[in-house]
Amino acid sequence: MDIRNGPSAAIYAHIVGWGMAVPDGVLSNADLEAIVETSDEWIRTRTGIRERRIAGERDSTASLGLRAAQRALDVADLHPTEIDLIIVATSTPENIFPSTASLIQHWLGATKAGAFDLSAACSGFVYGVEMAAQAIRAGGIQTAVIIGAETMTRVLDWQDRGTCILFGDGAGAVVLRASPTPGGVLSSVLRSDGSGSDLLGIPTVGSEDLRHSDFHVQNGHRLGKMFMNGGEVFKFATRVIGESITQALDKAGLTLTDVSLIVPHQANLRIIQAAARALKVDSDLFVSNLDRYGNTSAASIPIALCEAIEQGRVKDDQHIVFVGFGGGLTWAAMVIKWTGARPPEPGASTLIKQQRRQASYLWARWQTQLRRLNRRISDFLARFLPIQRQKPDQD
Numbered sequence: 001m002d003i004r005n006g007p008s009a010a011i012y013a014h015i016v017g018w019g020m021a022v023p024d025g026v027l028s029n030a031d032l033e034a035i036v037e038t039s040d041e042w043i044r045t046r047t048g049i050r051e052r053r054i055a056g057e058r059d060s061t062a063s064l065g066l067r068a069a070q071r072a073l074d075v076a077d078l079h080p081t082e083i084d085l086i087i088v089a090t091s092t093p094e095n096i097f098p099s100t101a102s103l104i105q106h107w108l109g110a111t112k113a114g115a116f117d118l119s120a121a122c123s124g125f126v127y128g129v130e131m132a133a134q135a136i137r138a139g140g141i142q143t144a145v146i147i148g149a150e151t152m153t154r155v156l157d158w159q160d161r162g163t164c165i166l167f168g169d170g171a172g173a174v175v176l177r178a179s180p181t182p183g184g185v186l187s188s189v190l191r192s193d194g195s196g197s198d199l200l201g202i203p204t205v206g207s208e209d210l211r212h213s214d215f216h217v218q219n220g221h222r223l224g225k226m227f228m229n230g231g232e233v234f235k236f237a238t239r240v241i242g243e244s245i246t247q248a249l250d251k252a253g254l255t256l257t258d259v260s261l262i263v264p265h266q267a268n269l270r271i272i273q274a275a276a277r278a279l280k281v282d283s284d285l286f287v288s289n290l291d292r293y294g295n296t297s298a299a300s301i302p303i304a305l306c307e308a309i310e311q312g313r314v315k316d317d318q319h320i321v322f323v324g325f326g327g328g329l330t331w332a333a334m335v336i337k338w339t340g341a342r343p344p345e346p347g348a349s350t351l352i353k354q355q356r357r358q359a360s361y362l363w364a365r366w367q368t369q370l371r372r373l374n375r376r377i378s379d380f381l382a383r384f385l386p387i388q389r390q391k392p393d394q395d
């Protein structure tokens with residue numbers, strides 16, 4: 001598809017697909033009462049959370065992200081080979097490398113896509129959408145899949161009641177596509193303040209403190225486990241939500257009265273209510289589903305978006321705002337003009353396209369086995385058969 005009408009024709013980046021996936025396992029506040037000294041009452045009144053999803057043995061960040069991406073492709077009615085770029089925003093990647101995005105790229109059969117993970121904690125999804133939108137508007141790519149996927153329950157310190165009651169697992173994804181029609185991603189504000197890196201984080205292998213043989217960092221933070229200064233993060237969050245929304249709206253030439261819906265990162269209901277007070281808007285303007293999922297970090301905004309669409313809260317030509325905040329510290333706000341994307345009508349051609357996508361997923365799984373077998377056979381032949389090996393410097 002060539003969407004440029006001329007050398008100077010503008011290109012816009014529109015959300016044309018969306019999908020979410022959460023594990024089946026539910027961890028209620030009552031379940032947590034058996035793990036740490038807490039109560040359902042405390043968690044509900046201080047956070048708004050009633051329960052969260054918890055990854056089972058067969059779930060992983062990539063498998064949840066894959067399911068969300070597949071659903072987003074169904075809505076967009078696109079074949080995986082049409083994807084140019086896959087970005088996975090996550091703080092709980094499958095590996096340091098290979099990226100979770102590369103795993104998903106392969107499992108989708110997205111053979112023409114570049115793929116990378118993006119680390120901006122709970123702001124990561126908004127960062128990812130902005131990076132992809134920039135690439136689309138610059139004409140470098142036409143279709144991107146941006147996924148927020150997390151298995152936060154695997155990095156929690158289950159003895160720390162200040163954090164373990166807050167987080168849950170899940171994934172959400174959108175498909176972003178180039179179009180000559182004005183709208184889509186209108187503006188964004190991405191910010192970072194690394195001076196707050198001691199407030200919230202998960203130390204890992206690059207940490208200078210890995211030299212300590214007990215695998216504990218000096219200030220008591222455990223490698224691979226989350227730490228957080230909840231009070232300070234709370235104050236930071238309530239400040240930056242209002243600030244960044246106003247800045248993103250200014251950039252788009254809009255004001256709060258133009259906004260129909262705000263999809264915030266789902267960290268704490270009290271943070272959302274405080275942000276609504278600061279902006280002097282009704283808290284109903286904000287989507288909130290954290291009572292059922294808790295804080296799913298980079299996945300929370302796309303999951304909340306999917307549910308808002310499902311509930312009919314997102315309508316054609318409306319301006320909606322995403323706002324994220326978290327570790328880094330990072331924060332990000334984005335204004336989108338929703339341009340009426342909707343799932344394809346069921347019919348013969350949709351069914352055929354869906355089956356072609358399923359075939360692509362199956363073929364990708366087979367390819368993994370075939371390529372690995374092929375490598376093993378080649379290796380075996382090279383070792384045990386008298387094959388003349390070429391030296392690298394020979395033609």
Ligand code: UT7
Binds near residue numbers: 047200231234268
């Ligand atoms: O996505 C990343 C962004 N993260 C966030 O945005 C999280 C932001 N922070 C928060 O949501 C809140 O700060 C928390 C929910 C983490 C904590 O709520 P809080 O109202 O700030 O509580 P607190 O830390 O000031 O603690 C108040 C009391 C303390 O007891 P004392 O010292 O007053 O006796 C805590 O020890 O509540 C106690 N407490 C708990 N009690 C029962 C802390 N955690 C718990 C708990 N159950 N889980």
